[in-house]
Amino acid sequence: xxxxxxxxxxxxxxxxxxxxxxxxxxxxxxxxxxYDAVPTAAFVPSDSDFGGCLEVQxxxxxxxxRFSGQTPILPGxxxxxxxxxxxxxxNLPSVRIAGWAGETGGSHVSGLVETASETALxxxxxxxxxxxxxxxxxxxxxxxxxxxxxxxxxxxxxxxxANGGVARVDDIRIEDATKVFHRNxxxxxxxxxxxxxxxxxxxxxxxxxxADAAADxxxxxxxxxxxxxxxxxxxxxxxxxxxxxxxxTDMRLVLSRNYDYPSYAAAFGDEELALxxxxxxxxxxxxxxxxxxxxxRIKLSEPLDxxxxxxxxxxxxxxxxxxxxxIENDGSAAWDTDVFxxxxxxxxxxxxxxxxxxxxxxxxxxxxxxxxxxGREVYVRSKNVAAGTIELSLPLYAAPAVQxxxxxxxxxxxxxxxxxxxxxxxxxxxxxxxxxxxxxxxxPLDGLAFQVRDCxxxxxxxxxxxxxxxxxxxxxxxxxxxxxxxxxxxxADRKTIAYNVNSNDTKIRDNxxxxxxxxxxxAGTGHMILSNHFFQGDxxxxxxRTAGLILSSNxxxxxxxxxxxxxxxxxxSNEHDATPDDQxxxxxxxxxxxxxxxxxxxxxxxxxxxxIRPCGTGHYVNGLSVTGNTFRxxxxxxxxxxEVDTSISTLDFDRFLNxxxxxxxxxxxxxxxxxPVTIEINQSNVATPWxxxxxxxxxxxxxxxxxxxxxxxxxxxxxxNQKVFSMPYAVPNLGTTGSEVRLHWSEPVKGKVYVTARxxxxx
Numbered sequence: 001x002x003x004x005x006x007x008x009x010x011x012x013x014x015x016x017x018x019x020x021x022x023x024x025x026x027x028x029x030x031x032x033x034x035y036d037a038v039p040t041a042a043f044v045p046s047d048s049d050f051g052g053c054l055e056v057q058x059x060x061x062x063x064x065x066r067f068s069g070q071t072p073i074l075p076g077x078x079x080x081x082x083x084x085x086x087x088x089x090x091n092l093p094s095v096r097i098a099g100w101a102g103e104t105g106g107s108h109v110s111g112l113v114e115t116a117s118e119t120a121l122x123x124x125x126x127x128x129x130x131x132x133x134x135x136x137x138x139x140x141x142x143x144x145x146x147x148x149x150x151x152x153x154x155x156x157x158x159x160x161x162a163n164g165g166v167a168r169v170d171d172i173r174i175e176d177a178t179k180v181f182h183r184n185x186x187x188x189x190x191x192x193x194x195x196x197x198x199x200x201x202x203x204x205x206x207x208x209x210x211a212d213a214a215a216d217x218x219x220x221x222x223x224x225x226x227x228x229x230x231x232x233x234x235x236x237x238x239x240x241x242x243x244x245x246x247x248x249t250d251m252r253l254v255l256s257r258n259y260d261y262p263s264y265a266a267a268f269g270d271e272e273l274a275l276x277x278x279x280x281x282x283x284x285x286x287x288x289x290x291x292x293x294x295x296x297r298i299k300l301s302e303p304l305d306x307x308x309x310x311x312x313x314x315x316x317x318x319x320x321x322x323x324x325x326x327i328e329n330d331g332s333a334a335w336d337t338d339v340f341x342x343x344x345x346x347x348x349x350x351x352x353x354x355x356x357x358x359x360x361x362x363x364x365x366x367x368x369x370x371x372x373x374x375g376r377e378v379y380v381r382s383k384n385v386a387a388g389t390i391e392l393s394l395p396l397y398a399a400p401a402v403q404x405x406x407x408x409x410x411x412x413x414x415x416x417x418x419x420x421x422x423x424x425x426x427x428x429x430x431x432x433x434x435x436x437x438x439x440x441x442x443x444p445l446d447g448l449a450f451q452v453r454d455c456x457x458x459x460x461x462x463x464x465x466x467x468x469x470x471x472x473x474x475x476x477x478x479x480x481x482x483x484x485x486x487x488x489x490x491x492a493d494r495k496t497i498a499y500n501v502n503s504n505d506t507k508i509r510d511n512x513x514x515x516x517x518x519x520x521x522x523a524g525t526g527h528m529i530l531s532n533h534f535f536q537g538d539x540x541x542x543x544x545r546t547a548g549l550i551l552s553s554n555x556x557x558x559x560x561x562x563x564x565x566x567x568x569x570x571x572x573s574n575e576h577d578a579t580p581d582d583q584x585x586x587x588x589x590x591x592x593x594x595x596x597x598x599x600x601x602x603x604x605x606x607x608x609x610x611x612i613r614p615c616g617t618g619h620y621v622n623g624l625s626v627t628g629n630t631f632r633x634x635x636x637x638x639x640x641x642x643e644v645d646t647s648i649s650t651l652d653f654d655r656f657l658n659x660x661x662x663x664x665x666x667x668x669x670x671x672x673x674x675x676p677v678t679i680e681i682n683q684s685n686v687a688t689p690w691x692x693x694x695x696x697x698x699x700x701x702x703x704x705x706x707x708x709x710x711x712x713x714x715x716x717x718x719x720x721n722q723k724v725f726s727m728p729y730a731v732p733n734l735g736t737t738g739s740e741v742r743l744h745w746s747e748p749v750k751g752k753v754y755v756t757a758r759x760x761x762x763x
Contacts, residue, residue, distance in 0.1 A: 011079065011174045013067040013155075016043050017052040027100040028066030028154025029108070035065070049086065049127055050170040057166050058093050058159050066100065066156035071174055073101075073150045078135035078142065080177035083157045083169060085128050087121040090165035094118040097132035100154040101146055109150050116143040118160060121167070130157070133177055141180065188219040188240065191227070198225025198243055205231045212237050222267070229253065234285075241266040247277070250311045254281045261293040261325065271298050275327075276309035282320055283310045289318075293325025293430070300327065302334035303411045303438070307418025315421035321428055327413050328433035335438040337462065338364060338409040344390065345402050346373075351395035351578030352381070354405070361385050366417045366442060366468050367407040373398030375575030376550060377500040377521040379468035380407065381445065393468050393502050394523055394552075395578035397615045398648075410462040412442040417468055419444040424451075431456040432464075436485040439463040444471035453478040457498065459485035464516075465499040472524075473503035482513035482534075491536055491567075492544035497521060498534075508532060513548075519568070521550045523576050525590070527558040535566030541602040541635075547571035547611075554619065555586035564597045565609060571645075573613040580616030588612055588651075589623030589658070602635035605670075606643075612700065613645035620655035621700070621760070627660060632667040640671035644700050653702045653738065656760040661699050671696040676708060678756040686719045686748035690728070694757050695739035702759040703738030709756035710743065716751040724749050732757060 014022055019036065020043060026032030035041045040057040047053045056063065071079065085095045097116040101109040116132030132143035134153065146153070155174055159167060189211050192198065196207035204227040211220045215237035225243040231251060238257035245267050247253060255263050259281065264274035275298050282291045304327075307314070329335050340363050344354040357363065360383060367380045369392060379393040413432050416422060422444035432440035432455065440457045443450050446469050457464040457480060464482050467475070482498040494517040499508075505526040512533045513519045519534035534548045548568030551558060552575050560570065572588060574580050598609040609631060612621070631641045644651050661675040677697040683690050694704040707730035716724045728743040741757060 009072060011071060011176060013069060013071075013172055013174055015052065015171045016054045016169075017045065020054065022068050023054070023156070024066045024068045024154070025064055026066065027064065027108075028068045028156065029100060029102070030068075030106065032066075032068070034068070044168060047168055050084065050168060053171070054169045055088070055166065056159075056169065058091070058161075058163050061160070061163065063093070063159035064098065064156065065159075065169060065172075066098070066154045067172065068154060070102065070152035071155055072152050073134070073136070073146060078133055078137075078177045078180065079155075080131055080133050080175050080180075081155045082129065082131040082173045082175075085121065085130070085157070085167055085169050086126060087124050088166040088168060089124065091162035092121045092123075093159040093161040093165050093167060094120045095128060095130050095167075096158050096160065097130055097143070098156060098158040099134060099144060101150045102153065103149065103151045109146070112146050112150070113144050115158060120161075133180070135178075188221040189215050190221045190223050192223055192225075196225075196227055198223070198227050200226035200228055200246060203228055203230040205229045205233050208233050208235070239263065239267075244269040252280050252284055253277055254285045256285075256287055259285070259288045259291070261291065261296055261298075265296070271296070272300055272304075275300075275304065279306055279309050279322070280311060282322070283313055283316055286318070290321035290323055292323055295325055297326040297328060297433075299330055300413060301330050301332060303415050304413065305418055306414060306416045314419060316419070316425075317421070317423040319424040319426065321426040322430060323426075323428040324430070326431040326433055329413060329435065329438050331435065331437045335411045335461075337411065338367075340367070340407040341404055342407065343402060343404050346396055346399040347401070348395075348578040352392040354390040354392060355388060357383075357388055357390050360388055360390070363390070363407045364409040366415070366466075367409040369405055369407060371403055371405040372400060374405070375552060375573075376518070377497065378576070379466070381469045394576040397575050397577050397580045410439045410466070412439045412463075412466070414440070415442045416444040416471070417442045419471075420446060422447040422450065422471060424449045426451040426453070427455060429454045431458055432460070433458050434460040434485065436461050440465060442466045442468065443475070445469040447471040447473065449474040449476065451476040451478065452480055455480045457482045459483060460496055461485060462495065463497055463500075467500055467502050470503040472501040472506060475501055475503075475506040477506070477508050477511055479510045480512075482511065482516065482519070484513075484515045486517075487515040488539065490538045490540055490542050490544060491515075491517075491546050492542065494546070501527070517546050518550060519548045521552065522558075523552045525553050525555065525557040527556065529558065529560045529563065531562045533564040533566065534568065535564075537567035537601065543604040545569060545600070545603055545607050551591070552576045554588045555590045555622070557590040559592045559594070560596060561592070562595045564599070567600050567603065569607070569609050569611050571611050571613060574615050574619070575613070577615065580614075582616065582618030582620075587619045587622045587655075588614070589621065591624050593624075593626045593629060595628045596630070598629060598631045598641065600633050600638070603633060603638065605637065605639050607638055608641055608643040610642040611645050612643075612651065613647070614649045614651060617649050618652060619649070620652045621657070621659055622655075623658045624699075625660040626673075626699075627663045630665045630667070631669050632665075633669065637668040637670055640673060640701075641666070641669055642673055642700055651700065653700075653759075654705070656702055656705065659699055659758075659760045673697060673699050675699050675760065676756050676758045678709070678754050680713075680752060680754055681743065682752045683750045686717075686750045688745050688748050690743040690745070690753070691740060692743070692755050693735070693740045695737060698739055698757075698759040701737065701739070704732045704741050704757040705738070705760065706758040706762060707732050707741055707755060708758055708762075709754070711754045713752040713754060716749050716753075718747055718749050730755070
């Protein structure tokens with residue numbers, strides 16, 4: 001700081017050669033005698049040591065020489081007063097710097113130290129230089145501490161000691177000495193004070209580190225300029241950027257005390273580069289577990305490859321969070337989907353491999369794979385150009401030996417697919433503004449417990465969240481909003497999917513999704529899908545409905561609980577099984593559907609909420625619980641709530657096991673599914689065989705395989721109206737569909753009984 005430079009303040013008093021009428025023999029205040037009227041003082045124009053100077057004879061015990069002008073005292077500004085004096089004859093006096101403290105209005109501010117220490121003149125002709133510092137702060141090196149109540153001062157010297165001597169005084173200097181205290185007085189240090197050049201070329205890394213080391217709890221100021229940092233720089237102090245920095249891609253800037261996105265944006269002056277550098281630090285610095293975007297909206301000109309930005313790591317297993325901001329795209333061609341159509345061979349013996357792939361070099365990792373016999377959401381996990389092979393995220397269920405495949409590489413705002421493994425990464429309170437130009441998030445190739453919570457996935461072009469490998473193991477999607485870009489389209493015309501998973505043990509909880517083609521496509525097992533609301537109708541109220549959820553592991557071990565399933569279905573298939581015929585496995589089982597609301601409006605009568613689609617032969621239901629749900633339709637009625645999609649194959653109804661379907665509510669549903677189910681047989685005329693049909697109740701239109709209860713309602717009478725106490729025997733699994741049963745009595749009887757049947761075996 002220098003007020004003469006920064007504020008244009010002239011601190012230097014006039015030279016003695018300009019006249020003695022401004023130099024007071026008193027305190028310098030108005031009314032004091034000036035030296036042009038003192039007969040014992042005169043200006044000497046040509047002293048051999050001083051040039052022009054003041055010669056004065058000491059006639060008073062305290063001989064004062066003060067500039068009568070008002071030298072301003074500014075808060076935080078320190079002044080240095082310097083004088084050079086020599087004795088000519090007579091008694092040798094002492095000399096000191098002195099001043100008079102004044103405030104606005106001309107009053108004297110009393111109670112302050114207004115003199116510095118004395119220096120004795122010990123020989124004639126010897127030049128003695130005295131100086132003192134005056135300022136507001138009580139700091140080491142300040143001779144006269146005046147606080148903040150002083151507005152100006154009259155400064156000069158005092159001659160003390162015996163009278164009669166003659167002395168000469170060179171021109172008195174007053175200068176700004178704040179720079180002496182600059183680093184210790186301010187709450188910041190400037191990198192330029194430690195050698196930083198700021199020309200954008202010179203490596204200023206050492207100067208930055210030196211400033212940080214000297215800060216000692218204060219902030220570091222990166223003043224205006226462009227500073228090149230050729231190596232890693234870590235600040236242990238808080239940093240404020242007026243200037244900006246440049247760095248090589250592989251060098252890191254770590255801001256330990258103010259690690260947040262706005263600080264990086266200020267440092268690099270480019271919001272896209274700032275996000276990359278901030279993420280780079282997040283994956284390399286252990287003192288902070290989260291990068292706070294501080295509510296900022298960041299526009300990207302191309303997909304952000306997080307692995308490339310971090311640069312030095314392929315895997316990471318510590319908890320990290322990206323939170324609190326918005327990320328959008330600029331709508332440029334960089335976001336366009338890359339599409340390739342190439343031929344490849346497939347052998348179910350190598351279920352996740354495509355071989356002999358043409359044009360493989362151009363096909364990007366992370367591309368969606370489509371073709372005959374390819375299930376939904378199969379991606380290129382990796383490729384080996386030398387071997388001509390692609391590793392798939394999931395097997396194909398009915399692919400021919402050779403065919404053409406379409407490979408579509410969607411573009412994502414944040415793309416983590418370059419990492420081989422990431423564990424416990426969390427994205428929180430971030431809105432992905434896709435604006436119909438791109439997709440939102442591609443998670444790492446492999447990993448564990450990736451979490452996206454309290455985020456908005458807004459108008460993705462193709463996908464919301466994509467997994468191309470097993471980085472979705474233990475995935476947690478909590479309290480997110482998925483808002484489709486295709487809300488105005490008819491349901492059958494939509495193509496966007498909110499998320500997919502390939503691995504096990506995900507938690508999909510409290511999310512809301514609006515009018516996607518599918519809310520989720522879920523391979524793997526052990527999922528908990530709880531308290532979500534996903535709805536997929538359309539404005540035209542067309543007959544078409546799409547699946548809200550696709551479960552593609554037949555024995556899925558999954559809980560679907562307390563969800564609101566609105567104008568869409570739950571589809572259960574084995575479309576990611578390279579050998580889709582049943583191989584004496586568990587087949588379709590392990591699914592619990594409990595406490596959900598299933599609602600549809602103006603759907604066709606054949607629409608159903610739960611559909612099983614076997615992609616091979618020999619499958620059956622082996623462990624299914626559907627309890628406590630509400631099934632409701634408005635605008636007509638539905639035939640039933642569940643069905644088997646037989647477009648490829650059907651189920652083996654003779655092998656059903658362990659099905660619990662009870663306690664559900666049906667509104668405008670013609671067939672009310674139950675298992676076990678009890679029907680009434682009311683025989684008004686005597687007959688030996690009594691027939692009953694369970695077709696309107698048995699799950700998936702299955703067979704009445706077991707009769708587990710027969711209870712008479714009141715008495716059973718024979719032709720003579722005599723009571724009959726014998727029980728009939730029952731024959732189940734009759735009729736063309738096996739839904740009918742027959743009771744055989746020992747004689748013709750009439751009356752009413754309740755018969756309970758099961759669609760499954762008891763074991």
